[in-house]
Amino acid sequence: MRLLVTGGAGFIGSNFVRHVHRERPEWEIVVYDLLTYAGDRRNVEGLERVSLVQADVCDEGALDAAVAMCDAVVHFAAESHNDNSLESPLPFVQTNLVGTYQVLEAVRRHGRRLHHISTDEVYGDLALDDPARFTPETAYNPSSPYSSTKAGSDLLVRAWVRSFGVAATISNCSNNYGPYQHVEKFIPRQITEILDGRRPKLYGAGENVRDWIHTEDHSSGVLAILERGRLGETYLIGADGELSNRRVVELILRLMGCKPDDYEHVTDRPGHDLRYAIDASKLREELGWRPRYRDFEAGLEATIAWYRENPDWWRPQKEATEARYQAIGR
Numbered sequence: 001m002r003l004l005v006t007g008g009a010g011f012i013g014s015n016f017v018r019h020v021h022r023e024r025p026e027w028e029i030v031v032y033d034l035l036t037y038a039g040d041r042r043n044v045e046g047l048e049r050v051s052l053v054q055a056d057v058c059d060e061g062a063l064d065a066a067v068a069m070c071d072a073v074v075h076f077a078a079e080s081h082n083d084n085s086l087e088s089p090l091p092f093v094q095t096n097l098v099g100t101y102q103v104l105e106a107v108r109r110h111g112r113r114l115h116h117i118s119t120d121e122v123y124g125d126l127a128l129d130d131p132a133r134f135t136p137e138t139a140y141n142p143s144s145p146y147s148s149t150k151a152g153s154d155l156l157v158r159a160w161v162r163s164f165g166v167a168a169t170i171s172n173c174s175n176n177y178g179p180y181q182h183v184e185k186f187i188p189r190q191i192t193e194i195l196d197g198r199r200p201k202l203y204g205a206g207e208n209v210r211d212w213i214h215t216e217d218h219s220s221g222v223l224a225i226l227e228r229g230r231l232g233e234t235y236l237i238g239a240d241g242e243l244s245n246r247r248v249v250e251l252i253l254r255l256m257g258c259k260p261d262d263y264e265h266v267t268d269r270p271g272h273d274l275r276y277a278i279d280a281s282k283l284r285e286e287l288g289w290r291p292r293y294r295d296f297e298a299g300l301e302a303t304i305a306w307y308r309e310n311p312d313w314w315r316p317q318k319e320a321t322e323a324r325y326q327a328i329g330r
């Protein structure tokens, strides 16, 4: 197997590359990544049988050549941060929609298997007291430029499956945490703010709920679907990890030896989704998948330790990220 992983130098993509490298030692992996502000070649350096092509998923020629060399494609490459999509939506339209279109056309030309990575945000949000969770049958109702372009990319995949018989599956996962996540995202931002002697920043009242999953569990779910998923199907990946943002910040503060109320409230994100919640029964029942990182506190402690031990990795991102937040008052 030679596997092409688009976006494989980003947070979830590089964790997936290391997961597959460990779990399938006979596979070759080609990372296809533009190395935007969110990608880092160090994330996949030094791994045998892993190579890197630095190119844009929107570049038809470069992508075609890479897809031709490989047996299957897992498509992670995307603009991924909601706050950025509110300031500057065009790169989201370009990479998430046009990029996915190019991936679909390339796998169609070469008859390759595709797994498309998506998000629970395509379903919009739930009320805090709604007993319902998202299932593969939930209607799409995205809120932000980010989630609407991800929703559009999923619909393109479905159309290429039905109209052209492309051999594809889709997964929609909930909020990931773990090592190598960019400091613009919620958990690493708060950890590195505390390490830098500043207070965590909670949007609005902090009542918004996210359904946390360790990125290793996302990886094992994707590998199961790639190998054993039914073609044309959508699988939801989640680990029953619902927590309010306030609870997460309080936990980070406590684990880092600070007072749990030592955070500040900042201006809320416009259009801020209230709650996400995943029902992963289909993945569990059909493919026998189970999350291994069931203890969020232990996973968070290990993640805090990783950021403590790897300032060389995150320091170069930090200043510019906080300058961007300062400019928008968050």
Ligand code: NAD
Residues within 6 Å of the ligand: 006, 007, 008, 009, 010, 011, 012, 013, 032, 033, 034, 035, 036, 037, 038, 039, 040, 055, 056, 057, 058, 075, 076, 077, 078, 079, 080, 081, 095, 099, 117, 118, 119, 120, 150, 172, 173, 174, 175, 176, 177, 182
């Ligand atoms: P990330 O921003 O950390 O990484 C994205 C990667 O894609 C980077 O390496 C970047 O260089 C690369 N990239 C961006 N534009 C590109 C382009 N035009 N051509 C080639 N490469 C390009 O994102 P992430 O958090 O690792 O998310 C990866 C995928 O998982 C995305 O598709 C995202 O929608 C999805 N997802 C993320 C989460 C989450 O919690 N972070 C949850 C569910 C789904």
Ligand code: TDX
Residues within 6 Å of the ligand: 080, 081, 082, 083, 118, 119, 120, 121, 174, 175, 176, 184, 185, 186, 187, 189, 201, 202, 203, 204, 206, 208, 209, 210, 245, 269
């Ligand atoms: O400083 C902050 N303070 C804060 O309260 C930041 C950066 C975020 N937040 C809130 C906003 C959200 O309610 O924390 C929550 C998580 O924020 P993000 O890390 O920006 O994630 P979210 O918007 O939920 O989207 C994430 O999960 C789904 C990923 O970024 C997406 O790529 C994925 O699709």
